[in-house]
Amino acid sequence: MILEVRNLKKVYGDKTVVNIGHLEIAQGETIGLVGNNGAGKTTFFRMLLDLIRPSEGAVLSKGNDVKEGDGWKDYTASFLDEGFLIDYLTPEEYFTFIGSLQEMSVADVGSYLAQYTEFFNNEILNSGKYIRDFSKGNQNKVGIAAALMQKPEILILDEPFANLDPTTQIRLKKLLKEQVGMTTFISSHDLNHVTDVCNRIILVEKGQVIKDFKTDENTLQELESYFSA
Numbered sequence: 001m002i003l004e005v006r007n008l009k010k011v012y013g014d015k016t017v018v019n020i021g022h023l024e025i026a027q028g029e030t031i032g033l034v035g036n037n038g039a040g041k042t043t044f045f046r047m048l049l050d051l052i053r054p055s056e057g058a059v060l061s062k063g064n065d066v067k068e069g070d071g072w073k074d075y076t077a078s079f080l081d082e083g084f085l086i087d088y089l090t091p092e093e094y095f096t097f098i099g100s101l102q103e104m105s106v107a108d109v110g111s112y113l114a115q116y117t118e119f120f121n122n123e124i125l126n127s128g129k130y131i132r133d134f135s136k137g138n139q140n141k142v143g144i145a146a147a148l149m150q151k152p153e154i155l156i157l158d159e160p161f162a163n164l165d166p167t168t169q170i171r172l173k174k175l176l177k178e179q180v181g182m183t184t185f186i187s188s189h190d191l192n193h194v195t196d197v198c199n200r201i202i203l204v205e206k207g208q209v210i211k212d213f214k215t216d217e218n219t220l221q222e223l224e225s226y227f228s229a
């Protein structure tokens, strides 16, 4: 078990937005977090990453509470939104900076980025533009590639398919499926993509886990009927 959630709650005013009793995540699982707007997905991710503090309970990463140490940061990467980027840099400058934190040289970063030619679709590198001047979809591509560049053991992506064109969505699915052994959390409103990429689905509603199951050939249909009710 690489991650464990114990009695995790987040309360804003009189509203409990996350309330998860117990969750165990095994190494190598690819977990799709689905739920309607306001279900608490992003709030949950923010607590996994110690970006906000739980009102109660804890997230344990390899047995250690994430809010009580930094060790988990060495093997965890994430892209939740464009706030994770440094928007006054060019993508090249940003990748070089992130790479330097991993002790990657400029040449290492260059050769790493070569595999993203297809994913970037000639829109990211050598454009001379700052990240702030890219479309939201292209900013997402920079954030996702930078997270993957860290070769994390745990990867957390909030709605990675949002704002991507269909071609890039399919390329992203391929990229994610290639990350064998990585423990991945993906939230998505795209039931099709999320069941395609993930081997476990956690369905949340009003902050609570409603269903938690391994995906099989019936999963998409089950989710569609749940959400059409």
Ligand SMILES: Nc1ncnc2c1ncn2[C@@H]1O[C@H](COP(=O)(O)OP(=O)(O)OP(=O)(O)O)[C@@H](O)[C@H]1O
Pocket: 012, 017, 035, 036, 037, 038, 039, 040, 041, 042, 043, 044
């Ligand atoms: N800082 C905050 N103060 C008060 N309420 C908040 C705060 N952050 C989130 N909430 C509330 O918590 C609930 C869960 O929000 P969250 O963004 O986690 O949902 P989500 O499942 O990610 O939604 P979406 O699919 O729309 O992105 C919502 O009702 C939201 O309004």
